[in-house]
């Protein structure tokens with residue numbers, strides 16, 4: 001341990017994760033806090049990190065308020081409908097009213113936006129999406145963050161949050177290590193904004209063996225956004241609301257541009273519209289929600305899953321008609337080249353030319369995220385002008401730990417933010433964090449050397465476990481004294497798959513399975529004390545696994561608590577196979593006691609802020 005060098009950095013605003021939300025936070029923190037010290041710490045390199053690393057072909061959240069294309073109220077209605085009624089409308093409205101200004105900045109910063117030749121407006125792909133040539137999206141927002149922050153630290157994984165020792169429940173910074181040099185880093189901070197992305201690879205993926213690592217969601221998103229706040233006792237919400245995506249098979253190539261722009265459609269193996277076949281059965285489960293327009297994403301997944309179970313697969317995307325038009329054919333390919341090159345490679349390797357063959361679709365393994373079509377994440381305060389008392393405790397996007405803020409995938413309850421909305425939420429969180437500092441809420445924070453030294457010992461323990469345990473074996477990877485990160489990861493994924501509703505069981509679980517799954521997860525937690533890391537890269541894998549395991553426990557606890565099937569197509573509670581608005585039209589909120597490791601669960605009310613006034617007038 002003595003060999004490991006320690007670096008100290010004191011700052012005002014610490015941004016953990018330099019993806020979309022993190023770059024937005026760094027940018028906005030500088031705008032409001034000209035004299036503040038702003039640091040951003042990123043596990044990869046912010047030029048190409050996070051879910052947008054490879055680029056995007058569309059900005060999925062743009063209102064177009066200047067042309068009255070949509071207003072924030074419309075977006076709240078849309079997200080509410082897609083999430084079967086359960087969202088934090090205050091957070092969604094707040095993001096939506098600011099998101100256009102974010103997109104206009106991207107335009108000014110040089111992001112190539114496609115324009116509608118007739119109207120001169122941004123070219124719409126769908127009601128909410130506008131099309132971009134987005135290969136350079138991430139370097140462009142990274143440049144804004146680099147110009148704003150005092151320093152960007154790349155290749156440092158944050159493993160723990162520091163807590164103030166002079167008062168209860170206040171954050172004091174974060175610690176982590178450099179994955180290349182192995183050095184230990186202590187960031188003492190007045191406020192911390194967690195923007196560390198979602199969680200992939202907690203459920204067993206469809207792609208195993210030679211395809212291992214291929215997922216829809218970014219493979220390096222390991223749930224730090226959840227594990228860091230959970231570990232210090234911050235409340236979380238809607239963690240059961242995992243997402244399953246219908247995507248092109250094996251490459252997980254996006255379908256949005258295909259459906260919306262190319263007007264392709266799906267069919268079963270017999271060329272039938274299978275969605276209609278499952279209407280009555282779906283209505284039995286969710287009632288009138290199936291009649292909503294647009295049909296909620298999970299319900300379309302549900303028809304896909306049922307049709308496949310009934311032997312109607314493979315489900316295909318009909319591309320042959322659209323690809324007969326040379327212009328649409330180009331768009332179809334460009335869509336992949338700008339953001340998922342791997343799908344084009346998979347098709348080439350499987351002799352699929354979408355001009356002549358309708359490619360197969362699949363439903364993905366579940367992921368946990370708060371910025372895409374689902375809303376798992378931290379329970380945060382909303383803005384003071386919109387939020388009812390239960391949703392407001394002083395500073396916008398502040399978690400239930402003082403001085404700790406969140407944005408993007410970190411924040412729960414506010415789905416459909418996507419890249420632009422996540423950047424926007426980073427801006428909102430940073431503005432509030434700066435105010436928190438100027439309001440003198442972050443005075444006299446005490447972080448002792450002991451707290452930092454204890455973390456140092458904990459963080460590097462997997463290296464020691466390996467070094468000592470390795471002497472007991474002469475070859476191979478199975479040791480009586482340690483497990484390797486990959487072994488622990490595969491065990492975690494198996495538990496989550498079989499007990500918490502993954503692909504192996506057609507997304508089905510129940511109370512008994514969850515109870516057993518939670519027992520197995522707690523045994524895994526014990527064994528993770530003995531994870532062994534051969535080098536600094538494996539040390540990162542070890543900590544990614546620990547963050548995934550904690551996130552998974554929280555997901556399982558929430559899934560156990562909600563005794564209904566609210567989102568068929570995302571997961572099913574076999575013992576409560578119906579949506580139950582009488583008892584479960586509410587948000588679920590958890591807290592893990594940092595001392596005991598036990599979770600407690602509660603219900604929180606859903607306030608329908610948009611349209612509520614009209615309802616009151618009518619009554």
Ligand SMILES: Cc1cc2nc3c(=O)[nH]c(=O)nc-3n(C[C@H](O)[C@H](O)[C@H](O)COP(=O)(O)OP(=O)(O)OC[C@H]3O[C@@H](n4cnc5c(N)ncnc54)[C@H](O)[C@@H]3O)c2cc1C
Nearest residue numbers: 017019020021043049050051060158196197408409418419
């Ligand atoms: C496959 C896919 C397709 C998408 N398509 C679109 C689209 O077409 N249009 C659109 O608008 N949106 C799209 N999105 C959504 C968009 O990418 C996300 O909403 C957005 O990136 C979320 O922002 P974030 O900052 O929360 O997470 P991210 O952008 O993923 O950033 C998280 C960052 O945190 C870092 N990090 C993680 N853990 C740590 C740690 N412990 N310490 C330090 N750093 C850490 C990561 O390396 C990463 O840089 C897509 C997402 C995916 C996965």
